[in-house]
Amino acid sequence: MEKLVSNWSKNVGAVPEDYIYPPETRPGNMHIPIGESIPVIDLSQADKGDRTVTIQKIINASQEFGFFQVINHGIPDNVMKEAMSVWKEFFELPVEAKKDLYADSFTTKDCWLSPSSLNYGREKVHMWREALRHSCHPLQKWHHMWPQTPPRYQECVGACSVEIKKLGSKILRLISEGLGLHGEFLDEYSQTMVLSANYYPACPQPELTLGVTKHADPSIITLLLQDGVSGLQVLKDDTWIGVDPNPHAIVVNIASQLQVICNGKLKSAEHRAVTNSRKARISAAFFIGALAESIIEPAKALVDELCPPIYKSFKSKEFLPKLYETYGDSQATLEFFKA
Ligand code: OGA
Ligand code: NI
DSSP states (O other): OTGGGGGGGGGGGSSOOOGGGOOGGOOOOSOOOSOOOOOOOGGGGGGGOOOHHHHHHHHHHHHHTTTTEEEEESSSHHHHHHHHHHHHHOOOOOOHHHTTEEEEEOOOOOOEEHHHHSGGGSSSOOOSEEEEEEEEEEOOOOHHSSSOOTTTHHHHHHHHHHHHHHHHHHHHHHHHHHHHOTTTTGGGOOEEEEEEEEEEOOOGGGGGGEEEEEEOOOSSSSEEESOOOOOOOEEEEEEEEOOOOOOOOOEEEOOOOHHHTTTSOOOOOEEEEEOOOOOOOEEEEEEEEETTOOOOOOOOOOOOSSSSOBBOOGGGHHHHHHHHHTTTTTHHHHHHOOO
16 A cells, blocks of 8 residues: 555655656656647537538547547536546545555456556556546446445446446547448447546656656547646657646547557557646546457458558457556557557
């Protein structure tokens, strides 16, 4: 439990040595402008006859950035706000109340609180965060395994999960159409949803550490809620750009297995989270992905003689072990699955 940053971060004036990244992976410029950021797409336009325009915006953003935010997405503000508030309550619980969920390495728990990454023991440097992880879909299968405290956790996170899954399916249908596939094509690759609720305590020396190191998400698509504190950055053309922490918007990013399915037509962008010295930050990443046994391969409709498959065919469950083997290097992992 002493590995949980929130357990001791308030009592230290400096970042401990094993949380200090080497100069080349440190955050660098701490004042990255948000101005030139990822596209913001008004999703209400998709239902108003502007469907093809919205689809084109999503495809363009997914090719250029691998990231976009959606507004007017249909998820009621209070659903997002209440979920955020129970995550906050959870992370602020005394350590004693969280100890049953704690696990610092690979675990068979269905719901667990981890320090840093999934692999604390193998990391040279630890990340300035802790994360609560559990499956969310189908809700009936999982919600009784979620935290019992705060008492409204299951109700609020359940309501939010259902909405996020619906929105994820809607976005995947727009993407399918945009790729020229039939609307339901990606439905079979989006049968699971796992949450990582991330807590980044305020950090005395944010320039030395990271909340999450550079990575691309491994699944199909990720929907992320933020609490209004900045920290998320996306790598574009070798430059880090900041993402506006709009608590009413939802950040969407293409994940690695979707890059395979669309044969590289959309990109899964690398991203990271930095910390700050003023405020703790909370984000909630919902990873939508395929079932373990699903075959992941370039869609047949997207390959032909002129455009051969870039990637091999593999089972979805083979992806994560490869990612761990490469210490979270998403590019090396994708390289491994190249045809
Ligand atoms: C993640 C992630 C970024 C953030 O959990 O995969 O990239 O802003 N989080 O917390
Ligand atoms: Ni991520």
